[in-house]
Amino acid sequence: MKQIAILTIWLAAAGAAMAQETAPSPERISATVNYLASDKLKGRGTETKGGEKAAKYVEKEFKSIGLKPAVAGQYYQHFVFARGNHYNLRSKNVLGYIDNGASRTVIIGAHYDHLGHGELFNGRYPNEIHNGADDNASGVAGLLELARHYQGNGVKEPFNFLFIAFGGEELGLHGSKYYTRYPLDSLGKAHFMLNMDMIGRYDAKRGVGIGGYGTAKEWPEIFKGVQDGGIKFFTDGSGKGGSDHHSFFIAGVPVLFLHTGGHDDYHKPTDDAPKVDATAEAGILKIAIQLIDNAMKFERLTYVSQD
Incomplete structure (x- = not known):
């Protein structure tokens, strides 16, 4: 009996340690943002060495976490696109997979590219590094934290997971457009x-916005009981917008979009790592985990189109 009690205590402690290890970490979030938004990556522009380094960083992290390469034994989905007078611009999506043997898949994404020196964006600050800490090193940090959670939580979930770091977002959502045109599996199998x-850049007065609330009939039920943990959130119904979820929504996939709002550093060289609130971001990701877990209680979500 004593041995059983000791084993029970050990299992409980091991479970608590695992939960702590896979919980969103402000320290890891800061480390990711600090690297991706450092001057040595020079703004992660499309077709730049900094952009390539960012893609390689995500690939390395996917491998370290234990995600499987999703594209015929590799993590990259290459594509080319045009912007204005610039043709055959090369970029790539970075994809990692958790295969739970399920028939359907949860897709989680964030774009890793930014404006570089503004070469292709025709911005207001040419020749200055746009580090893009909030836009969107913060989102990539969230992507990696969610990948780490679902790979390491010790649960075989009822859905597979596909994690995508998109390229070419700043120049017109090109990575997500390409993926939805050439998905690895039917988008009809996307949960x-x-x-x-x-x-x-969490603002306690505003809260974090969660878009896409109107894109599935089940979202209101899924949101019930979600605890904010001190991070205020509000919902918006639209599935459309200026980020990569838009491509999936118009392709017939229910979406959610997390966004802490605009600020004075948006698309400026002043969007730097020290301004990112990693502790609040960890709280936002805990809300995301609750929503994902609740959504997996439904075998299928009912897509709702929006005119």
């Missing part, structure tokens, strides 16, 4: 898509 873009 929903959750997108994180600019989740690092």
Whole structure:
């Protein structure tokens, strides 16, 4: 009996340690943002060495977490696109997979690219590094934290997971457009898509916005009972918008979109890592985990179109 009691205590302690290890970590969030938004990546522009380094960083992290390569044995989905007078611009999506042997898949995404020196964006601050800490190093940090959670929580979930770091978002959502045109599996098998873009500048007065509330009939039920843990949130019905969830919504996939709102540093060289609130972001990701877990209680979500 004593041995059983000791084993029970040990299992409880091991479970608590695992939960702590896979919980969103402000320290890891800060480390990701600090690297991706450092001057040495020079703004992660499309077709730049910094952009390539960012993609390689995500690939390395996917491998470390234990995600499987999703594209014929590799993590990259290459594509080309045009913007204005610039043709054959090359970029890539970085994809990692958790195969739970399920028939349907939860897709979680965030874009890793930013404006570089503004070469292709025609911005207001040419030749200055746009580090893009909030936009969207913060979202990539969230992507990696959610990947770590669902890979390491010790639960075989009833859905597979596909994690996508999109390229080419700043120049017209090109990575998500390409993926929805050439998905690895039928989009009809996608349970929903959750997108994180600019989740690092939490304002307690505003709260974090969660878009896409009107894109599935079941979202109101899924949101019931979600605890905010001190992070205020509000919902918006639209599935459309200026980030990668838009591509999935118009392709017929229910979506959620997490966003902490605009600020004075948006698309400016002043969007730097010290301004990201990693502790609040960890709280936002805990809300995301609750929503994902609640959504997995439904075998299928009912897509709702919006005119």
